[in-house]
Amino acid sequence: MSTENLTANLYLLTPEFVLAGFALLVFVLDLFLPDERKDLLGWLSVLGLIGIAILSIAMLVGVDESLYNGLLAVDEYALFFKVFFIGIGVFVILSSIDYVRQYLNHPGEFYGLLLFSVLGMNLMAMSRELLTAYISLELLSFSLYVMVAYALGSPKSNEASLKYIIIGAVSSAILLYGISMVYSTLGVTRFADIGEELKVAGDVSPALWAGLALIVAGLGFKLAAVPFHMWAPDVYEGAPLPITAYLAIASKAAAFALVLRLLAEAFVPVADRWDQWQIILVVLSALSMLVGNLVALAQRNLKRLMAYSSVGHVGYILAGTAVLSTDSLLGANGVIFYLVGYSVTSMVVFAALIAFFNATGQEEIVDLAGLADRQPFLAMAIAIGLFSLSGLPIFVGFTIKFYLFTAVANEGYLWLAGLAILTSLISLYYYLQVIRQMYIQPALAAPAEGGGDSSGDAVVDETEAEGIPAGVDEHTHTAAHHEPSSEYVPLPRPSVALIAVVFLGLVATVGLGVYPAPLLELVESASAAVMQGG
């Protein structure tokens, strides 16, 4: 193992180095920018991320190499997720700029931390060795710990952060302990080597069993799969809304990117054992679907609802990971496709909720009452997003579910696919409750006369002061047209960035639902890269 081996193709890491440098640059710039111009950092981060995505594509298409003696992979799979995570980063930043300005202090660090977490996610998709994976995961987690606590004044945010740090630390410790036990029994930590060792090992020793179980538990916490999901609702509820979105979308996708490679390189090739180990994933999957969707029925808070619903979606994706196999790409395709479709749809819902929160400061389901009259575009976006999440066409939610469940059924788990379909039906009920609030319930009465001290009015004033036209257009006419008795306050129009995120998300939600072939080609090349081993 000579040093040339280690540095020969180091240039392949250029995007990561650039990203790390860029994140530091944002931290530094933050010191020099006056408070009222911190928005620039957000826009700069977006531009930087887009630049890095273009750089990665230009450099790395068709590359399939290993770095540092097989610790990091630079292949189509890593590239796909890199671009995907950067995309999520861009959309989350775009949808949080207003929120950060209105509700949070220290915007500079916010964007810097977000960039670091994107770096952590990229490395998670690249790592093919347990300790590298662990470190990348920690890079992501530490950024998230801080960002969850970002609403300084809010006790809920602090509580959530504390919970998240403690549980995150415990799960990291569990994961690390599992890694050490695997290393002590097999003597290797690279995924592919673990696979080789398992193939030749006669009996699996109890220590190895324990190690693997601990790794499953550790990763289960990160994924928020049942029974390791208890932290998720509280943390989602307490975190600032854009960070909730980030947790629900990005950190989940990154953890799955890691799990998928781990399974594909270390466990799936061990054909006879994999058949038995599938059971563990199947059980986790079935539990997550059931518990996530059933408990979501009882939620009143939008963030908690999305938290439990995301637990349910983790269940579906886990079902996909359980049916990975060496002879068919269907399972791997299904998982990656589902991750993309789920992220796109959730982005729409969360961006619209952020816009709603920016205007009203509310986040309970009942607060959405009459949104279809107050801000029709947001209502439509949320409704389409929720229909998509519940798996109805012509939205991407239907297509990804059909694809993934077909993969699950095709590997002999028809009952699991059936359970997934049934729990999707359950999810439809609670999604419809939200839609009912927006479209059927009349808007709550206008706030009592007597000064604009309610939060809604304050926000209207603020946006008007900044020159963004408030929603003064046709609402007044429609109000005159019907039911003059039901008075409602139109919401100010969301900012351009938010509208752009929602609109692009909607286009993708419908576009991928109707014509997913181009995306699936990319997905296929990614899953081919990872399933065929390094």
Added chain:
Amino acid sequence: MNSFDQSALLLTILVPLAGAVLSMFLPRNRPNDAWYFAIFVSAITLVISLFLFVGYDFAAGGYQFVRVYEWLDEPLNIDLHLAMDGIAATLVLLNGIVLFGAVLISQTIKHRSRDFFVLLLALGSGVFGVFVAQDLFFLFFFYELAVLPMYLLIGVWGSSTIFEADRQRLWGIPLPFDLGSYNRPKEYGAMKLMLVLVGGSVLIWVGILAMYVASDQFGSPTFSMQILGELSKEGAFSPTFQNWVFPLFMIGFGVLAGLWPFHTWSPDGHVAAPTGVSMLHAGVLMKLGAFGIIRVGMVLLPEGAEAWMPVLIVLGTVNVVYGAISAMSQRDLKYIIGYSSVSHMGYVIMGIATLHPVGLTGAVLQMFSHGIMTALMFAMVGAIYERTHVRDITILNGLMKRMGFASFFFAIAGLASLGLPGLSGFVAEFMVFTGAFKTYLPFAILAVIGAALTAIYILRLLARTFFGEADPRWEGLTDASPVEKTVGAAFVLILLFVGVWPAPFTRVINVGVDSVMSLF
């Protein structure tokens, strides 16, 4: 075949869908614009569907207007494969007509009318898709697309029902307990309909996946109904497999067809829905269910169908009799029509279950005939309710004097529904009975009794509500608007046409039915 011929089927799906998308960009505060635009779009689809029906070459038979568009490659292999046989041709025409009528009737929708027509057109597009899709993926895709808009259509634009306390009597006999008056809000109907229908589609989805997996043993797995049909003919699917998968389709699709005991969503949904949606829903959407049983269940799993038909005939007969008895005990006009739909879908189900060419032809003709007559009834009830704000038949009376046209149209539809010779219902029901007499005699007799019950509640309704003494409170009523008259007259003419000269329909339907029956 010219290029229009080739893409006509795709156009039936795309035109309403594109119309829905374009409608989103209309101004929000001018309800008439949305209506005019929807009329324009649905008129185009009506013309296309007429063209398809007339252009279907019944002498040649089989699937026509075939077009395959590649959609997904390996490993899933899904094509957008469109084609139309005689059965589908009839139903495509039905959807074209009812969609156009429903759009016209919805002139009265002023509140958020743009959104209303977006959803209505999307629904129409989904229905066309189900009739012409030849791939299980797309069939299911369009099936769900047709169900999706219902929740909002009913929830936002529907109406709630209040049952008053003195309703606690059954056929005049007071109930031993008092339930008091209660409210059945429109959200209830909307939610119930949505969950039950999507619940049915859970079974369908599992059935589709089971077919896909089962076809894996013969080369590559597939969703293509053509390939699956050929596999089935070669005996690829074992009887055991067929016996457990067929009920998934039978019940899954049956839910939408109003199959007893999964029918309760249907009256509640129809009553809560706004007029145009009730028309489309009872007129066309319920037919999707029956169509699915034929197209997916019977064609792909003939042995399973044969094994389960005795069950289906029992359920169908219960539908007929139970639906009629329930309709008799209702006082709400819309509930009466709702239950009569359940009863009439029973004839369709019975016709399917006979597995007899005449019975099956009757079932398909009944789908068409019932689609038109029930749409007409809902349209006229909508017109009456619009003016009186009452649907209680003990309060409404003597409407003939005030609303002559509306009452006349309703009466014709009612007579068609009780099977008066000369109107379409008679032909269709007669064929179903013929089929049933040849196969399941006792059930045929029960069904005829059901038809007699229909006569009772329809005639009682006509006598009391339309021909009785008029209450002075109805003096100021205006008759149907020009739009309502147009729709009413057109639909009555269709009922008469089919009743007097059913051959143009039966000869097209026969071609489709023969190819289905050749499997048995």
